[in-house]
Amino acid sequence: MSAALVQVLAVMLAIALAPLFLGWVNCCRAWLSNRSAPPLAQPYRALRKLFGKELVLAEHASTLFRRTPYLLFGAMATAAAIVPTVGTDLPFARAADAIALVGLFAAARVSISLAAMDVGTAFGSLGARREMMVGFLAEPALLMVIFTASMIAGSTALPTIAETIAGRELAITPSLAFAGVAFVMVLLAENARIPIDNPSTHLELTMIHEAMVLEYSGRHLALVEWAAALKLFNYACIGFALFLPWGLAPAGAGAGALLLAAAWLVAKLALVGAGLALIETLSAKLRIFRAPEFLVTAFLLAVLGLLVHLLLGS
Amino acid sequence: MAMTPLTGVLAIALAWLAVGLAGLLQVDSLRLVARVLFPLGAVLALVLLGVALGALARAPEAAVLPLGLPDLPFHVRLDGLSALFLAILALATVGISIFAAGYFRAGQGTAPGLLCLQYHVFLASMVIVLLADDAYLFMVAWETMALSSYFLVTTQHRIPEIRQAGFLYLLIAHLGAIAILLAFGVLSGGSWEFTFEAMRGNAPTLSPGWIVAAFALAVLGFGAKAGLLPLHVWLPEAHPAAPSPVSALMSGVMLKMAVYGFLRVAFDLLPAGRWWLGGALLALGLATALFGVVYAAVQTDMKRLLAYSSIENLGVVFAAIGLALVFRASAFPELAALALAAGLYHALNHACFKSLLFLVTGSVLHATHERSLGRLGGLMRRMPWVAWLGLVGTLAIAGLPPLNGFVSEWLLLQSFLFTPGIPQPFANMLIPLGAALLALTAALAGYVMVKFYGVIFLGQPREAALAGAQDCGWLERAGLVWLAGACVLLGLMPGAVLGLLAPATELLTGATVGSAGGSALWLVPVAAERASYAPIVFLLGTLAVVAATFLAVRLRYRVPVRRAPPWDCGYPAQTPRMQDTAEGFGQPIRHLFQSFFRMTRELPAPTDTAPRYRVTVEDLSWGALYAPITALVDRTASRIGVLQQGRIGVYLLYSFATLVALLVIVL
Numbered sequence: 001m002s003a004a005l006v007q008v009l010a011v012m013l014a015i016a017l018a019p020l021f022l023g024w025v026n027c028c029r030a031w032l033s034n035r036s037a038p039p040l041a042q043p044y045r046a047l048r049k050l051f052g053k054e055l056v057l058a059e060h061a062s063t064l065f066r067r068t069p070y071l072l073f074g075a076m077a078t079a080a081a082i083v084p085t086v087g088t089d090l091p092f093a094r095a096a097d098a099i100a101l102v103g104l105f106a107a108a109r110v111s112i113s114l115a116a117m118d119v120g121t122a123f124g125s126l127g128a129r130r131e132m133m134v135g136f137l138a139e140p141a142l143l144m145v146i147f148t149a150s151m152i153a154g155s156t157a158l159p160t161i162a163e164t165i166a167g168r169e170l171a172i173t174p175s176l177a178f179a180g181v182a183f184v185m186v187l188l189a190e191n192a193r194i195p196i197d198n199p200s201t202h203l204e205l206t207m208i209h210e211a212m213v214l215e216y217s218g219r220h221l222a223l224v225e226w227a228a229a230l231k232l233f234n235y236a237c238i239g240f241a242l243f244l245p246w247g248l249a250p251a252g253a254g255a256g257a258l259l260l261a262a263a264w265l266v267a268k269l270a271l272v273g274a275g276l277a278l279i280e281t282l283s284a285k286l287r288i289f290r291a292p293e294f295l296v297t298a299f300l301l302a303v304l305g306l307l308v309h310l311l312l313g314s
Numbered sequence: 315m316a317m318t319p320l321t322g323v324l325a326i327a328l329a330w331l332a333v334g335l336a337g338l339l340q341v342d343s344l345r346l347v348a349r350v351l352f353p354l355g356a357v358l359a360l361v362l363l364g365v366a367l368g369a370l371a372r373a374p375e376a377a378v379l380p381l382g383l384p385d386l387p388f389h390v391r392l393d394g395l396s397a398l399f400l401a402i403l404a405l406a407t408v409g410i411s412i413f414a415a416g417y418f419r420a421g422q423g424t425a426p427g428l429l430c431l432q433y434h435v436f437l438a439s440m441v442i443v444l445l446a447d448d449a450y451l452f453m454v455a456w457e458t459m460a461l462s463s464y465f466l467v468t469t470q471h472r473i474p475e476i477r478q479a480g481f482l483y484l485l486i487a488h489l490g491a492i493a494i495l496l497a498f499g500v501l502s503g504g505s506w507e508f509t510f511e512a513m514r515g516n517a518p519t520l521s522p523g524w525i526v527a528a529f530a531l532a533v534l535g536f537g538a539k540a541g542l543l544p545l546h547v548w549l550p551e552a553h554p555a556a557p558s559p560v561s562a563l564m565s566g567v568m569l570k571m572a573v574y575g576f577l578r579v580a581f582d583l584l585p586a587g588r589w590w591l592g593g594a595l596l597a598l599g600l601a602t603a604l605f606g607v608v609y610a611a612v613q614t615d616m617k618r619l620l621a622y623s624s625i626e627n628l629g630v631v632f633a634a635i636g637l638a639l640v641f642r643a644s645a646f647p648e649l650a651a652l653a654l655a656a657g658l659y660h661a662l663n664h665a666c667f668k669s670l671l672f673l674v675t676g677s678v679l680h681a682t683h684e685r686s687l688g689r690l691g692g693l694m695r696r697m698p699w700v701a702w703l704g705l706v707g708t709l710a711i712a713g714l715p716p717l718n719g720f721v722s723e724w725l726l727l728q729s730f731l732f733t734p735g736i737p738q739p740f741a742n743m744l745i746p747l748g749a750a751l752l753a754l755t756a757a758l759a760g761y762v763m764v765k766f767y768g769v770i771f772l773g774q775p776r777e778a779a780l781a782g783a784q785d786c787g788w789l790e791r792a793g794l795v796w797l798a799g800a801c802v803l804l805g806l807m808p809g810a811v812l813g814l815l816a817p818a819t820e821l822l823t824g825a826t827v828g829s830a831g832g833s834a835l836w837l838v839p840v841a842a843e844r845a846s847y848a849p850i851v852f853l854l855g856t857l858a859v860v861a862a863t864f865l866a867v868r869l870r871y872r873v874p875v876r877r878a879p880p881w882d883c884g885y886p887a888q889t890p891r892m893q894d895t896a897e898g899f900g901q902p903i904r905h906l907f908q909s910f911f912r913m914t915r916e917l918p919a920p921t922d923t924a925p926r927y928r929v930t931v932e933d934l935s936w937g938a939l940y941a942p943i944t945a946l947v948d949r950t951a952s953r954i955g956v957l958q959q960g961r962i963g964v965y966l967l968y969s970f971a972t973l974v975a976l977l978v979i980v981l
Contacts, residue, residue, distance in 0.1 A: 120773030
C-alpha cells in the first residue's frame with residue numbers, strides 16, 4: 001500500500017480509537033474503585049449527544065473563541081500523523097519532527113488558553129493561567145525526554161527514533177528509564193489526569209482543563225473533548241515510540257503486517273490504559289500549589305536522564 | 315563613481331539625513347512630517363532592503379571616504395555580514411516608518427520636525443555603524459546612534475521619570491562605549507592602526523591574555539547595548555519612556571547593532587580562541603534569557619513586559635553565538651555555522667515580531683491612554699485590526715509553529731543536539747544541559763505572551779473608558795501588516811532565509827547551513843535522516859484537517875446557535891473585575907521564582923472593611939549591584955566635596971600647591 005494512504009488510514013484509526021481508549025481508562029478506574037463501570041462506548045455516546053445539542057455561545061464571544069475547537073481538533077489529528085501508531089513509514093513526519101510536535105502541542109495549549117480568556121469570566125482566566133503554569137514546566141520536560149531519545153537515535157524524527165530503539169538489543173537503558181518516569185509524569189499533567197487535575201470533577205478550586213472549557217457547549221464542546229481524547233492517545237503513542245517501539249510495521253509492509261501492527265497497538269493501549277487507571281486510583285489529587293513541585297520533579301528527572309545518557313553514553 | 319551597492323547604501327544614509335533636515339523647514343508642522351517625510355523615509359528603507367538583499371550575493375566592497383581627521387580617513391566596507399544586518403534594519407524600518415507616519419500626534423513633547431530629524435539621524439547612524447571599517451568611524455557612528463536615540467527616548471522630556479530613564483540609558487550606553495573603545499585599543503595592539511583590516515592582521519599576534527581581554531571588553535561593551543546581565547537595567551526604563559515607534563526601532567533594530575558589533579569583533583577580528591570563552595558567553599546568554607522571561611512574566615506595564623522580553627530574546631541570540639564560538643574553537647565549522655545561523659535567524663525574527671508588538675502597544679496606548687495591563691481588556695472587539703495583527707506577533711514570539719519564532723528555536727535546539735561531540739571533557743556533558751534551560755525559557759515565553767495578549771485584547775474591558783477605544787488608522791495598519799507579513803513569511807520559508815544568512819555564516823565560520831539537500835521550503839540543517847522541517851507542508855496538512863473537520867461538522871450538524879450570558883459555573887454576579895489581572899496571571903511565576911525578585915507585598919487582614927492588595931516586584935540587580943555603586947559614588951563625592959570650599963583664596967592655594975608639586979617632580 002502506498003505510504004500516503006497508510007498515513008491517512010493511521011490518522012483515521014487514531015481519531016476513531018481515541019474515545020475508545022478514554023472509555024477503557026474510565027472502565028478500569030471504575031473497576032479498581034469497586035464501582036460498576038460505564039459502557040466502553042460511553043465517550044462515543046457523549047460525543048454524539050453533544051454534537052446534536054443546541055450551541056449556546058456567550059454573548060461577547062469572539063471569532064477566536066468559535067474557531068479554536070476546530071483548530072484544537074485539527075492540531076491533535078495532525079499530531080497523530082507525526083507520531084508512529086501502526087507503521088514507521090510516515091511521509092508527513094518528514095515535514096515535522098518531534099520538536100515540531102512539541103511546538104504543535106504548545107500551539108494547541110496557547111490557543112485553548114486564549115479562547116478560555118476570551119469570554120472574560122473568572123473561571124476562564126483561572127483555567128488559562130493554571131494550564132499555562134502546568135504547560136511551561138511540562139513542555140521542557142517532554143522536550144528533554146525526546147532529546148535523550150534523539151541523542152540515542154541520532155535523529156529527531158519520531159519514526160527514526162522508534163526504529164532505532166526497536167532495533168537495539170533488549171536491555172534497560174538507564175537514561176531511558178529516567179526519561180520514562182519523567183514522561184509518565186508529563187503525560188499525567190498534560191492530559192489533566194490525577195494527581196494534577198481530575199477529569200471527573202467540576203470543583204472550582206481544583207479544576208484546570210474543565211475551567212477552561214466551561215463556556216463551550218454543543219458541537220464545540222464535543223470537538224474539544226474529542227481533541228482531549230486524541231491528545232491522550234497521541235501521548236500514549238509517543239510513549240510507545242520512545243519506550244516500547246515493538247510491533248510497528250516497517251516501511252513497505254503489506255496489509256497483513258499493518259493489521260498485525262494495529263492489533264499490537266490495541267494490545268499496548270489496553271495495557272497502558274489499565275496502568276494509567278492504576279496510577280490514578282493509587283494517587284491523590286495534589287493541591288494546585290503543589291503541582292509545580294510535581295512538574296519540577298518531572299523536569300529534573302528528564303534532565304537527569306539526559307545527563308545519565310551523556311555520562312554513560314547509553 | 316559607478317553605482318555599486320556600497321554607494322547605494324551611502325546614498326540612502328545621506329537621503330535619510332536630508333529627510334531629517336527637511337523636517338527643520340517647518341519644525342511645528344505635523345502635516346509635513348506625517349504626510350511627506352516619514353512615508354519618504356519608509357520608501358528609502360524599502361530601497362535599502364532591495365540594495366542590501368542584492369549586496370548579499372556580491373563580493374565584499376570597500377572604499378575610503380575623504381572625511382574624518384587629516385590622517386584618519388573614514389573606511390567603509392560592505393560584506394555579507396553588514397548586508398545581512400542592513401537588510402534586517404531596512405525590513406523593520408519599512409514597517410516602523412509607515413506606522414510612525416500615522417502615529418505621531420501634535421501637541422506634546424518634542425516638536426514634530428525635530429523628532430523627524432532625530433529619527434532619521436538615528437537611522438542613518440545605524441547604517442554607518444554597519445558600514446564602518448575602522449574603529450574611528452565605528453565609534454563616531456555608535457555614539458551618534460546612542461545620542462540620537464537618547465533624544466528620542468526623552469521626547470516627553472517634561473515628565474521627570476522619562477528624563478531619569480533617558481539619563482540611565484545614556485549612562486549605560488557610555489559605559490558600553492568605553493568598553494568597546496578599549497576593546498578596539500587592545501585589538502590594535504599599540505600599532506596605531508585602527509582599520510579593521512589592520513586589526514585582522516594584528517589579532518593573531520596578540521597573546522592569549524590580550525585576546526581574552528578584548529573578548530571580555532567586547533562582551534561588556536556590546537552586552538551593555540544588547541541588555542545582557544547585569545547591564546540590562548536601562549531597557550525596562552527606556553523602552554516604556556520612548557514613543558512606541560521609537561521603542562520598536564530601539565528594540566527591534568538598535569539591539570541588533572550590538573549583535574552585529576559583537577559578531578564583527580568576536581568572529582571577524584579575533585581569531586578562534588579558547589572554547590571556554592564561548593562557553594562563558596553561552597552561560598551568560600542563557601542566564602539573561604531566563605532572567606528576562608521570568609521578569610517579563612510578572613510585569614504589569616505592557617511596554618516593560620516587552621522590554622524584559624527583549625532582554626530574553628537577546629539572551630537567546632547571544633547564547634547561540636556562544637555555542638557557535640564553542641563549535642568554532644573545537645574546529646567544527648559546519649556546526650558553528652548552524653548555531654550562528656540559529657542566532658542570526660533569531661535576531662532577524664526578533665526585529666520583526668518585537669517591532670510589531672511595540673507598535674501594537676502604541677496603537678493601544680493611543681486608543682486608551684493606558685499602559686497598565688490592569689486597566690485594559692476586551693480590546694479585540696473594539697480594535698480588530700490591531701488585535702488580529704498583534705495575535706500574529708504574539709504567536710510568533712511565543713515560538714509556535716508555523717511562524718518564524720519557532721524556526722530559530724528549532725535550529726538552536728538542533729545545534730544543541732550536537733554538543734556531546736565537543737572534544738573537551740565535562741563541557742560535552744554540561745553544554746547539552748543548556749538545551750534544558752533554553753526549552754524552559756521558550757515555554758515561559760509562551761506563558762508571558764498568553765498573559766500579554768489575553769489581558770490586553772481578550773476578556774471584558776476592565777474600565778468603562780475602554781468602550782470608546784478606536785481602531786488605528788490606515789497608515790498604522792499598513793505598518794503592522796508589513797511586519798506581521800514578515801513574521802509569517804520568515805516562518806514559512808526557512809530554507810530561503812537560510813540562503814540569505816549563508817554569506818554571513820560563510821564569512822564568519824567558513825561554512826554554510828542547509829547545503830544537505832534542503833530547498834526554499836524544506837529545512838534540512840545537517841542530513842535528511844537526522845532532522846527536517848517543512849512548515850508549508852505542516853501548515854497545509856493542519857489546515858486541511860481543520861477545514862475537513864469544519865466542513866464535516868457543519869454539514870452534518872445544522873444545529874442553531876443561541877447567544878446567552880456567559881455560564882461561569884452558574885455564578886449570578888459577574889463583573890469584569892473578576893477576571894485575572896496581570897498580577898494574578900503572573901502569580902504562579904512569582905510564587906515559583908520567589909528568589910529571583912525583591913518583592914514587597916501589602917496583604918489585607920481578614921477583618922479589613924476596605925481590603926487593599928498591593929504588590930511590587932523589583933529587579934534584584936538594583937539592590938545587589940546598582941545601589942552599592944550609587945552609594946559608593948555618593949560617599950566618594952561627598953569626601954571629594956570637602957575640597958570645595960567656595961572661597962577663591964583656597965582655590966588659589968590648590969593651584970599653587972599643584973604647581974609646586976609638579977615643579978618638584980620635574981626637577
